[in-house]
Each structure stands twice: as structure tokens, then as C-alpha cells.
Amino acid sequence: xxxxxxxxxxxxxxxxxxxxxxxxxxxxxxxxxxxxxxxxxxxxxxxxxxxxxxxxxxxxxxxxxxxxxxxxxxxxxxxxxxxxxxxxxxxxxxxxxxxxxxxxxxxxxxxxxxxxxxxxxxxxxxxxxxxxxxxxxxxxxxxxxxxxxxxxxxxxxxxxxxxxxxxxxxxxxxxxxxxxxxxxxxxxxxxxxxxxxxxxxxxxxxxxxxxxxxxxxxxxxxxxxxxxxxxxxxxxxxxxxxxxxxxxxxxxxxxxxxxxxxxxxxxxxxxxxxxxxxxxxxxxxxxxxxxxxxxxxxxxxxxxxxxxxxxxxxxxxxxxxxxxxxxxxxxxxxxxxxxxxxxxxxxxxxxxxxxxxxxxxxxxxxxxxxxxxxxxxxxxxxxxxxxxxxxxxxxxxxxxxxxxxxxxxxxxxxxxxxxxxxxxxxxxxxxxxxxxxxxxxxxxxxxxxxxxxxxxxxxxxxxxxxxxxxxxxxxxxxxxxxxxxxxxxxxxxxxxxxxxxxxxxxxxxxxxxxxxxxxxxx
Ligand code: RAM
Numbered sequence: 001x002x003x004x005x006x007x008x009x010x011x012x013x014x015x016x017x018x019x020x021x022x023x024x025x026x027x028x029x030x031x032x033x034x035x036x037x038x039x040x041x042x043x044x045x046x047x048x049x050x051x052x053x054x055x056x057x058x059x060x061x062x063x064x065x066x067x068x069x070x071x072x073x074x075x076x077x078x079x080x081x082x083x084x085x086x087x088x089x090x091x092x093x094x095x096x097x098x099x100x101x102x103x104x105x106x107x108x109x110x111x112x113x114x115x116x117x118x119x120x121x122x123x124x125x126x127x128x129x130x131x132x133x134x135x136x137x138x139x140x141x142x143x144x145x146x147x148x149x150x151x152x153x154x155x156x157x158x159x160x161x162x163x164x165x166x167x168x169x170x171x172x173x174x175x176x177x178x179x180x181x182x183x184x185x186x187x188x189x190x191x192x193x194x195x196x197x198x199x200x201x202x203x204x205x206x207x208x209x210x211x212x213x214x215x216x217x218x219x220x221x222x223x224x225x226x227x228x229x230x231x232x233x234x235x236x237x238x239x240x241x242x243x244x245x246x247x248x249x250x251x252x253x254x255x256x257x258x259x260x261x262x263x264x265x266x267x268x269x270x271x272x273x274x275x276x277x278x279x280x281x282x283x284x285x286x287x288x289x290x291x292x293x294x295x296x297x298x299x300x301x302x303x304x305x306x307x308x309x310x311x312x313x314x315x316x317x318x319x320x321x322x323x324x325x326x327x328x329x330x331x332x333x334x335x336x337x338x339x340x341x342x343x344x345x346x347x348x349x350x351x352x353x354x355x356x357x358x359x360x361x362x363x364x365x366x367x368x369x370x371x372x373x374x375x376x377x378x379x380x381x382x383x384x385x386x387x388x389x390x391x392x393x394x395x396x397x398x399x400x401x402x403x404x405x406x407x408x409x410x411x412x413x414x415x416x417x418x419x420x421x422x423x424x425x426x427x428x429x430x431x432x433x434x435x436x437x438x439x440x441x442x443x444x445x446x447x448x449x450x451x452x453x454x455x456x457x458x459x460x461x462x463x464x465x466x467x468x469x470x471x472x473x474x475x476x477x478x479x480x481x482x483x484x485x486x487x488x489x490x491x492x493x494x495x496x497x498x499x500x501x502x503x504x505x506x507x508x509x510x511x512x513x514x515x516x517x518x519x520x521x522x
Contacts, residue, residue, distance in 0.1 A: 036058070040056055069158060075154045128503055139165075190518070327347070
């Protein structure tokens, strides 16, 4: 894998859109959360990543522990937290005659407490690993860290004091922060406790990712990605209903397209709004479908009118990739996302996403009375669908294929179902065949699993959808999730597309959708 670096990319800034987004800056809800327990992390091959948490004592007893050079203590905050840490440090013994040298390590998972970050060998930056080394000159000290962390566990290591003094810690707490208004969420009632728990943890995941924007993950990448936004938005409509945050994020994307009018795959918001120079076929199209979903949820026609030309432009750009046959061109680069899978061919799913988007674009054009654009898109839709049936459906395999090598993947079948290329009965049969035959190119992210479950519900396979949810999201819970993860492959629990699971995000926006699925389809 390599990053996209578009050196020629020019930002076509729309200040009016940017101002609208700025005015929609969210309110933050803050809460003080003290550390709950002192714990240890011990080896256990049966547990995820090979580590298990054992409680030692209540955090109230922490001040009694005196730590000198080489000593450490691990604290458990009881649940996943996002916010700002503070703690008191007391010197014990003679007046401190040397600075305190300290290391603080934050972890969403036990493995981050147990394995040293210096062994990290992945291909994305190690700077995401949450660790601070510092010198404290004045003791006693009330230390407040300026950076926001995402964690449940905190390891405090005393690297050095001096021969004359040691230290103790107390009042270790966090000011947690979110822009999600938890009071807006209605209770989800269901006799199945596992589903209620899956719903609760989905909401907690979304809550912790809701900050100044809908972040993908508060540990990493801490930014606004379109593919994540799309799923967060639908989960938000079913729960917090902070619809202005969706609106803000849509305006942000529309405010900084490139010279061609294409919106970036993700945005940075500090020190000001900066689009990344990464462009993905599917993610740009999701600008349009996210606007469609936003309109369905709010009926906000003013926003729809304002953002329509940006939305329409994304589809036009995608259509430029369609060849004479009506199929989107494939290539070897990271041109479309779909899922994290090293061998997945993206052509089939991308074609399906184009069709899925065209259907929604046509509906939006109709709402707006844009008849000419509507007719253009109807013609394109016809062409794209016919091409799929002619070139991508293989009668002998009874599956859709993707790419030159005619790959059969889960992703392609799932997206073709969501694109409604076949009729309802055929779609149902296709998904049943998929579950039975289990093609080799599987799914690795909750993002892709979401689409499978949505497709199952969509064709009326409710029982299968629920079972899958319990197997997958329930599996994360059984493996100790406090919030749902960025990556999860039940057959390979160490999986990371980045070369090392330490860098994976364990509170990740795109895994928050069961709450939407349960509240929408049950
Ligand atoms: C990763 C993140 C993000 C996702 C992109 C494509 O960097 O997990 O959530 O949208 O990949």
C-alpha cells in the first residue's frame, strides 16, 4: 500500500460554504471521569492479542503507592474515554533535587499497555501511538496534558527521580469530551440482551467519535473521512440527531473541492479547513449519497439546493471513468476504497456504488425539478446497469465478477445487491449463495460487514442479518470491546492493513452502525 500524493492538486475554496460550516460549530459536552482501578496486564494466549487485564485494587488506594526509578502503575478508567488527562504528583522523601522523568502511555486495548511501542514496524506513522515522555521540574505538581487522548488504560512509568526522593500519584482523572447529546437517545427495547448491548456499544462508539466533526477514530486518524461520515450520519439520525453536525461536515467538503470540482476523501480542520490530497472514487460519490440521506432525514431543501451542484459534479466525475461498454475502468492504484483487503479488486463494487449513487441522484434531481439532469442520469443508469448484466454477471459462476481476472469477492456481491441490479428474489438468492459458498476474498472491516448486514435486511433475510451481527459485533464484545473497532476479522484477530495491530483504532466510526440497523429494521 502507498499513499496518494497529488502534487498538482489545487483547492477551489468556497468561502460562503466555509462560513456556513463555521457557524455550525458544535457544542461540547464535558464530564469529569476519575480512574477506577489499578490493574495489571498478564499474558493469556486465549485472549485477543494474547493479553488479559487483572484488577489489583481500587484507584482510591493509588496515593499509598510510592514509585521510584523503573516503577510503573497501570490504571483502568472502566470504559473507553476521549478527553484531557490531569493528575497530581506528590514528592515523597527529601526535597526533590532533580526533575521527575515520566512516561505516560494511553491504550484503548490491553496490548497497548503490555507491548512496547518501540517494536512498532507498520507503514503508517508511529506518531499515532499515544505516548508522552516528559520532565516535571516543580513538585508537587498538578499536571494537565494539552493533547486529547482516546483510551481506557493509562500506564504511568517513572523513568527517574533521584536517590533522595520518590513520587506518588493521586486524583488521576479525565475531562471527557463529545459533541453528542446523549439525552437525545431513545431507549432501544428488545428481549434479546445481546442486541441491546450491541446497540449500547454502537452508540458509545459514535459518541466518542463525535467531536468538532464526525471523526473516523479519536485515536487515529482523528479526521473527517467521507466513507465514515456517511455511516455516522445514518447512525446519528437514529440516535443523537445532531443533524447540524452532518450539515456542517457536508458544507466543509463542498467548501474545498479540487480544480475539477471533486471533493477529497478526507479533511483536516486545524489550523483551518484543509482538504487532503487523496481522492477516492467511492468516497467522492458518498458526498452525494450522504446529502441524499441528510435530505431524507431532515427535508432541509435549502441545504439540498445549496449543495446540489457539488453533489451532481461528483457523479459527473465518476461517470468520466465509465468506458464505452459502460463499466468503470479499473487500475492498480488505490483509486477506490471499498474495504481494507490486499487482494480485493475494486472494479465491481465501484460500478455498483456508481449505480447506487445514480439512483439517489435521480431522486434528488426530481425533488429539485432539475429535469434535464435527471434525464441525463437516467440514461447513464440504464447504460451502467445493462453493462453489469452483460459483462460482470457470470451465469456459470452465478456471481458478479470484478477486474480482468474476474475475481469473485464478498464486497462485489454485497454492493451489487445494495445497487439493486437484480430483482428482490434474485438478490435474496445471491446473498444466500454468498453465505453458503463463502468466496475466498472476504471482508476485513466493520465497514464492509455493515454493508453485508444492510443488504441482508434489504432483501428480507432478517434472521441471517441478526445472526451475522451477533457473530461479528457480538464477537468483538466477547473479545472485550468497549467501543467497536476499525478492523476485525474473526479468523485472524491480529489483522491490520498497516502491518501492525498496535496502530489499529479500537473506537472507530464506521463500526457504529448496528444501532442504525437495529433501530431501522427491527
Ligand atoms: C483509514 C481509516 C478511515 C478510512 C480510510 C479509508 O485511514 O480507517 O476510517 O475511511 O482508511
